[in-house]
Every structure is written in C-alpha cells, then in structure tokens.
Amino acid sequence: MHTETERCVRAVQSKDARFDGWFYTAVLTTGIYCRPSCPVVPPKVENMRFHPSAASAQQAGFRACKRCRPDASPGSPQWNERADLVARTMRLIADGVVDTDGVPGLAARLGYSVRQVERQLRAELGAGPLAIARAQRAQTARLLIETTTLPMGEVALAAGFASIRSFNDTVRSVFALTPTELRAKAKPVNTPATTLSVRLPFRAPLTPDNLFGHLVATGVPGVEEWRDGAYRRTLRLPHGPAVVALSPHPDHIAARLALSDLRDLSTAISRCRRLLDLDADPVAVDDQLATDPVLAPLVAKSPGRRVPRTADPEELAVRAVLGQQVSTAAARTHAARLVLEHGEPITDPEGGLTHLFPDPAALVDLDPDRLAMPATRKRTLTTVVRALADGEVDLGAGADWASTRERLLALPGVGPWTVETIAMRALGDPDAFLPTDLGIKAAAAALGLPTGASALTAHAQQWRPWRAYAVQYLWAAMDHAVNRMPVSP
The missing domain is CATH 3.40.10.10 (DNA Methylphosphotriester Repair Domain)
Known part of the structure; x- marks a missing residue:
C-alpha cells in the first residue's frame, strides 16, 4: 500500500x-x-x-x-492473509526464528537460499531479515526498559542484542533517547523480573465474545482456564515454559506474561497475537461479508469477529483429531487425559495451570489401547502424531498452506473437516471453510442458506477470501457456550 x-x-x-x-x-x-x-x-x-x-x-x-x-502499532494484516514467501518469512521472523537460528536457519525453514529471501524482502519491504529482526528487538527492548527494573545489560541480552554497544546504539537511533532516558520517562514499578504486563493493540472493531468464549469452552484443564476476567494458558517457548493471561479491553488486550526466560518475550507476544488474531483487518473482512444479505445483519450486530487460533499449531492438530465426530466436552476429556499422562509439568505462579500440552515427540510412543475412542480414530491420532514428529507435516509459522493441506489429506483418517480446522486455526488461513461442520450446517439451515456441502461452498464463493471469518459469524448465530463471554468463577 x-x-x-x-x-x-x-x-x-x-x-x-x-x-x-x-x-x-x-x-x-x-x-x-x-x-x-x-x-x-x-x-x-x-x-x-x-x-x-x-x-x-x-x-x-x-x-x-x-x-x-x-x-x-498492530502488525500488518498481510502477513496473516497471504501465503507467499514474504508473508511466510515475516511470520517466522515474528516468531523469533532469526534470533534463535539466524538468517541461514530462516532460509532453511523456507526452503530457499539466503540470497533469495534477502532479495524478496528488500524488494517488497525495503529491508532485509536482519533489519526487520533488529526493529523487533528494539521494540522488545523498549518493553523491557519501560515495564521492568532489570539492569540494562540483562535487558540487552533478553532482547537479543549481541552487545551492550549495539543495544545502546539501536535504542538511541530508533527512539532518539538513551535506554536510561526511556526508563526515566516510563517510571516502571518493581515487579518480578520475568513477569510483565503489556498492552496488545488491535484494529477496531473487535467483538470478543466468540473469541474468548471459544477458547474457554474448548479449553483443556491444566493447560487453559478462565480466571478473573482473563483467559490463561501455558506456552512452550524456545527457552522454557511460560504462562500468559489475556483479558479484553475496549482498545487493547491486556497480557500478563510469566516467562522462564526474558529472551522469549517477543516470541510470546507474537504467539498471543496470532492466538487472538489481533493483526486482522476487520473493516476489510466485514465490508466483504456484508455484501451478502444473509450475513449483513450478523456483521452489523457484532462487527469485528476474529478467528480463535492457537499458540501451538501441533497441539491444535492433535486436538482436531480428538474432536472428530465428538462433542466439545468429550474432546476436552480426551485432551485432558493426554495432558495428565504425557504433558510436561510446569509451575504456575498463580496456581490453576499444571502442564504444557505434550508435543508430538512426547506422544509418539503413546499406547493406543489406553485411548477411549474408536480404533480408526486411534490410528488417525498416532499417524498424525508421527507425521508431526518426523517433520512430514509442517504446521509452523512459515508453513506452505497448500503443501500442508496436501500432506494432511494424504494421511489415513484425516478428512476435509480436520484439514480445514487445522488450516483455519493452526495455519491461520483466512479463507479456510468448514461446510460439513455440524454447527455450520445448523446455522445455515436457520438462516435459509443451503445445507449441502457443495451448495453451501458454492454460495460461500462470495465470501472469499474471508470464509474463515464467515464461519465465526455463522457459529455465533447459534446458542452455544463457544459464542458467549465466559463468567469468572
């Protein structure tokens, strides 16, 4: 633009x-x-x-x-909307890959040479991956300077700078203030060094009921909970586990982060933003969907619905399989059992959360006979887990959406509903669509839309490229706990 x-x-x-x-x-x-x-x-x-x-x-x-x-400011919605190389690269940089693996590691994940990645980014963004990562480090440094009383040397290390000199030079050149001057203006309070409170901006409008309602209604005990007006969950980050509490406000999302290592701050923020779809462009989405007379009243009533995504794509894939053809409550029960048997225990400073959801490596050797589900779904689960653990299926921030869909569909027991659920919530494809979902079929019938998968898909062509958001409006048309803001206990 x-x-x-x-x-x-x-x-x-x-x-x-x-x-x-x-x-x-x-x-x-x-x-x-x-x-x-x-x-x-x-x-x-x-x-x-x-x-x-x-x-x-x-x-x-x-x-x-x-x-x-x-x-x-909110991130550009392009990086969540697009599936090309630049968008995939930007999602990986936001996830901290340059800081952990360098530019060669970034290029390797994308399957391109360093030179190709550099050329594409410079052509579109006027800066290469190192400069973009540097800008991200500067913002991380500012957050730490303004919200903690950490010594500046520790701030520099946590923000990913190689030296105090580069930290000082970057802060001064980007903000026209020294780190000490920035802190003096902010006057941070004395809080635990690894606990931070930050504001996550978004583009208005934002309707939070189905966003938080969905996350809480499907939440896995021990991994997720709703407490004191906040959705809380555990996070697996590069340098250790974390706990985040997210609560909606009219002009921002308040995030309280308890980190094992401050070097994970920018990655944690990026994953929280993706989880809540905070970089969406709700005006563009709603303008398109409102051209359909059926959806127009739903959009006018509650504009700015977001897609509840995930902070852990591989976790979402496992949970999607567990949720095949069962109720929300049954899916939560199955997931909770996996967590208790295979999840990594963590310490929650506020109590309530107990585990990280098990990663694929921890689930590879699970005993299918201990799973209370049909034999076919047991085979599907173990197949998906193995494909994720072996790297056969990539659900990471830089994944190629089309290739991932093809690989998922090739797995026994993985059908279109599971693939599109993963595409919508794990990959972040804004055009993912679930015409066979029971909730979508019920909403379609109530609104006078076609209920057959082919006919509904044909009608939904006018919603493209925002069909994942149309799914949220259709789900929200029905009376279900996933559509309501939770009530604190």
Missing part, C-alpha cells in the same frame, strides 16, 4: 487508525516516522515519504515518533 501515495496521504490527513501497521509515514523535515493515526498536525505532503515497514523507515535514518509510537 505504501506505493499508493494519494491513498496514504488521505489516511494520514484523516488520522485513520485502520491503516496503522499497513504503512509508515516518514517526515523529511523532522527525521521521524509515524503511524497514519499520529495525533500531531499532519506534515506537508511534499515532506511525506511512505515506508512498508518500521525497519525500512529506520534503515532510511528515521527515528520513531514519541507521540504515536509507531513501533508498537
């Missing part, structure tokens, strides 16, 4: 927050870059330059605005 100058200028002049994260405005006369909704008086048009990423603006020598904090 940054190449559409007139459209960008209109967004800046109207301070349109819908475009925050889509592009960044660099101001030649001040040397700063802003989000489109920056509250200051818009600069003259001839002094505006537009960048596709914060990293691009920083690389061009601009520093972040102290008023609108563009480095903390």
